[in-house]
Amino acid sequence: MGNFFTSVHLKEDLCMGCINCIKRCPTQAIRVRNGKAVITKEFCIDCGECIRICPHHAKEATYDSPEIMKKYEYTVALPAPSLYGQFNHLEDINIVLTALIKMGFDDVFEVSGAAELVSEISRKYVMEHKEKWPLISTACPSVVRLIQVRFPNLIEHLLPVSAPVDLAAALAREKAMKKTGLPREKIGIIFISPCPAKMTAVKSPIGLDHSEIDGVLAIKEVYPILLPLMKQSIDDPQELRISGRIGIGWGSTGGEAGSLLSDNYLAADGIENVIKVLEDLEDQKFDQLEFIELNACAGGCVGGVLTVENPYLAKVKLLRLRKYLPIACSHISNGMDVDSFWNDEVKYEPVFKLGKNMKESIANMSRVDELCEKFPRLDCGSCGAPTCKALAEDIVRGVAKEQDCIHILRDYIHKLSDELSKLDIKK
Amino acid sequence: MSDTITMTYEVPADDFTRAGEASSNVKSKLKKMGVDPDIIRKVSIAMYEGEINMVIHACGGTIDVIISPEEIEMILKDQGPGIENIELAMQAGYSTAPDNIRTLGFGAGMGLPNMKKYSDEMNIESVLGVGTTVTMKVKMFE
Numbered sequence: 001m002g003n004f005f006t007s008v009h010l011k012e013d014l015c016m017g018c019i020n021c022i023k024r025c026p027t028q029a030i031r032v033r034n035g036k037a038v039i040t041k042e043f044c045i046d047c048g049e050c051i052r053i054c055p056h057h058a059k060e061a062t063y064d065s066p067e068i069m070k071k072y073e074y075t076v077a078l079p080a081p082s083l084y085g086q087f088n089h090l091e092d093i094n095i096v097l098t099a100l101i102k103m104g105f106d107d108v109f110e111v112s113g114a115a116e117l118v119s120e121i122s123r124k125y126v127m128e129h130k131e132k133w134p135l136i137s138t139a140c141p142s143v144v145r146l147i148q149v150r151f152p153n154l155i156e157h158l159l160p161v162s163a164p165v166d167l168a169a170a171l172a173r174e175k176a177m178k179k180t181g182l183p184r185e186k187i188g189i190i191f192i193s194p195c196p197a198k199m200t201a202v203k204s205p206i207g208l209d210h211s212e213i214d215g216v217l218a219i220k221e222v223y224p225i226l227l228p229l230m231k232q233s234i235d236d237p238q239e240l241r242i243s244g245r246i247g248i249g250w251g252s253t254g255g256e257a258g259s260l261l262s263d264n265y266l267a268a269d270g271i272e273n274v275i276k277v278l279e280d281l282e283d284q285k286f287d288q289l290e291f292i293e294l295n296a297c298a299g300g301c302v303g304g305v306l307t308v309e310n311p312y313l314a315k316v317k318l319l320r321l322r323k324y325l326p327i328a329c330s331h332i333s334n335g336m337d338v339d340s341f342w343n344d345e346v347k348y349e350p351v352f353k354l355g356k357n358m359k360e361s362i363a364n365m366s367r368v369d370e371l372c373e374k375f376p377r378l379d380c381g382s383c384g385a386p387t388c389k390a391l392a393e394d395i396v397r398g399v400a401k402e403q404d405c406i407h408i409l410r411d412y413i414h415k416l417s418d419e420l421s422k423l424d425i426k427k
Numbered sequence: 428m429s430d431t432i433t434m435t436y437e438v439p440a441d442d443f444t445r446a447g448e449a450s451s452n453v454k455s456k457l458k459k460m461g462v463d464p465d466i467i468r469k470v471s472i473a474m475y476e477g478e479i480n481m482v483i484h485a486c487g488g489t490i491d492v493i494i495s496p497e498e499i500e501m502i503l504k505d506q507g508p509g510i511e512n513i514e515l516a517m518q519a520g521y522s523t524a525p526d527n528i529r530t531l532g533f534g535a536g537m538g539l540p541n542m543k544k545y546s547d548e549m550n551i552e553s554v555l556g557v558g559t560t561v562t563m564k565v566k567m568f569e
Binding site for chain 1: 459460465467468567
């Protein structure tokens with residue numbers, strides 16, 4: 001890969017240079033330099049925590065504007081299941097889907113429909129690959145990226161199956177091409193997304209050589225457009241729904257794992273919890289689990305930073321919506337046949353490495369330890385790094401200096417003024 | 428400048444909430460040093476097992492980890508009761524862990540066998556009533 005794309009970016013004029021984001025970032029990817037937050041792209045996993053925490057709204061996710069629809073002759077909306085959890089008193093998913101058509105899309109293809117196929121494929125894969133147990137879900141792009149840069153020993157456990165949205169994009173394009181006869185580039189496949197990481201997954205996919213998604217709209221931007229259109233659709237919604245309980249369940253935590261129809265799984269959500277599970281998994285503390293579902297956001301996709309509703313309420317709403325739906329509506333045997341496995345190898349990217357070779361690493365690590373002894377260990381963040389140790393590593397990497405620590409600087413100034421006063425006396 | 432780096436960890440007695448802290452710290456350091464993932468796996472499992480042993484059986488102790496470009500050496504030292512029969516303790520499934528420990532999911536009798544399995548060299552010196560020193564080495568290149 002090498003070309004690190006991250007969808008989180010900074011609105012510089014709003015950034016006050018406070019320490020909220022550097023403290024919250026789970027991969028310590030942010031530093032405050034010259035009074036502004038700077039993201040080290042290689043370290044960022046697009047979890048969106050900094051967007052959530054920033055009190056000045058200076059962090060923003062990159063996503064497309066609805067204008068992108070005009071670029072294509074024929075457009076298909078791919079609504080994430082979490083979208084359905086945003087609305088009050090919604091009784092029929094077709095109302096949302098019809099509103100999307102009224103918004104200007106030529107067709108809709110539910111991501112939850114593809115999710116049901118992914119569930120079916122995963123069920124089979126998990127049963128046939130006991131040697132890889134526990135298999136780790138790859139639906140959350142932040143988790144996959146985290147594993148790629150920080151948990152090399154777990155890469156072999158990744159479920160090498162396309163995420164539902166990628167499968168949905170491929171199926172939707174195929175369907176649109178058949179229906180319209182248009183070439184692929186004239187068809188726009190637009191994802192309605194709860195999270196910024198999916199934008200990154202479009203620009204630099206992991207496990208797939210390219211993404212079939214042409215644009216990503218934020219749920220929070222589509223939401224106000226859909227509300228009036230949904231009112232118009234209540235009485236006469238089109239029959240567009242292609243998913244049932246399994247597909248819609250994917251919108252919140254435990255949905256994917258539950259769809260494997262085994263209770264031998266673990267589902268964790270919230271990035272800090274995910275990291276704890278991965279650490280323990282790496283130490284082989286869990287054996288005999290079949291499957292591990294991990295979502296960077298608390299609550300699962302309904303907790304994405306681009307959503308509107310409280311994630312736990314959204315989860316309840318999804319549960320209510322699912323209640324009278326069939327278990328599943330999309331099945332592999334229905335003639336949908338698209339290659340759903342990863343076609344690109346996922347390689348460990350040791351982005352946090354401190355040296356080019358072992359000798360240099362040992363020297364640098366010793367230097368980090370030495371520096372840490374010198375620092376006050378308050379982890380105050382005033383230097384712009386989240387912890388004293390992170391500052392020490394920055395110094396070793398050559399991107400910061402000792403006197404960035406205000407405590408070291410203060411001692412230095414004291415010493416200097418002492419010496420100056422001694423000079424004064426000598427005179 | 429020295430070619431090795433030494434880290435020392437205190438392992439507290441009977442505190443399961445902190446057991447594994449030392450090995451996870453070493454793991455994160457090895458990753459930052461760019462050590463091969465397979466080597467990291469061996470070190471972290473071997474050391475975790477040793478650390479847990481110290482918590483369960485030995486009233487805590489200290490662990491020295493010495494990293495050189497050639498190998499990672501772990502020296503686990505305790506002033507615990509000592510091991511009565513090392514040969515027996517090395518057998519898979521043999522355990523002297525008390526019931527309250529077993530209910531926590533430990534004490535399967537795999538500690539020492541796993542330490543041996545995941546290290547390239549292992550040496551145990553134990554004196555009853557005085558303590559035990561376990562030295563494990565994992566080579567950087569196989």
